[in-house]
Amino acid sequence: MNESNLVEPADVPTTRNAYDEVAELYADMFADALAAQPFDRAMLGAFADLVRAAGSGPVIDxxxxxxxxxTHLDTLGLDVSGIDLSPEMIRLAxxxxxxxxxxxxxxxxxxxxDAAVGGLVSWYSIIHLPPERVPGVLTEFARVLRPGGQLLMAFQAAADESVEVQAHDHRVTTSYRWSLRGMAELLRPRGFTVVARMHREPDPDERTRHWYLIATRSAEADSPEQG
Known part of the structure; x- marks a missing residue:
């Protein structure tokens, strides 16, 4: 099917337009955020080390x-490129x-x-995706990752770990907070093994806790489960 003929789900243009509108403010607000986030830098550094240990290969953000x-992954020596839904964000990048x-x-x-990259970063990028479409996105992540490739995810944590996912009133547009258990259970049948996880409490200007995880795509997982 020609992708130009596919009808976008209603939330996609909503998210795209919302981030187009705040792109410059967002870029200014978070430009130096990593400098004050040692835990974020630690997970990004660990991810970079794992990608190199597995034979490197290109990385997609x-x-x-x-x-x-x-940019930070580039400073860590990775061959990295980026993709985003928002044309304005890409213009700024x-x-x-x-x-x-x-x-x-x-x-x-x-x-x-298929199997085009050795590493994939999803840094808070799934948070606006309706939960029923997350499994399909994780399948897509598995498709483009090489066996033995590394996946790094960051997302806001559900307030209650016994609840898989919770809607959240995000400042830009509706988002969803996930439990680590819920995300790990979606990753497993798609050929991923979680090898590292980190929980971070909210900073004074934040409203939620955070989860970070690194998962390796199994060398045996040639056909990730659909659905």
Whole structure:
């Protein structure tokens, strides 16, 4: 089927437009955020080490926004590119780092071949996705990752770990908070094994706790489960 004929779910243009409208404010607000987040830097560093240990390979930053995580991964020596739903975010990313590769696109249909990358970062990029479509996105992540490839995810934590997912009134548009258990249970049948996890309490200007996880795509998982 020609992708141009596919009808976007209603939430996709809502999210795209919302981030287009706040792109410059978002870029300014988070430009130096990593400098004050040692735990974030630690997980990004561990991910970079694991990608290199597995033989490196290109890395894709899915939902890259204005490119702050992409840029950081570049400083860690990875061959990294970014993709984002928001054209305005991609414009800012390209203006800031014209030497890096950025593309407009959707995580539900990544413009990559099978087993194309050695690492994939989803840094708060699934939070606006309705929960029923998350399994399909994780299947897409598995499709583009090489066997033995590394997945790094960050997302806001559900207030109660016994609840898989909770709707959250995000400042930009509706988002969802996940329990670690709920996310891990979706990753497992798609050929992922969680190898590291970190919980972070909210900073004074934040409203939620955070989960970070690194998962390895199994070398035996050649056909990730659909659905």
């Amino acid at each position: 899915v939902g890259c926004g204005p490119g702050r995580i992409t 390209r203006a800031d780092r014209p030497d890096l590769r950025y593309e407009i696109g959707t995580m539900e249909r990544l413009p990559l071949g």
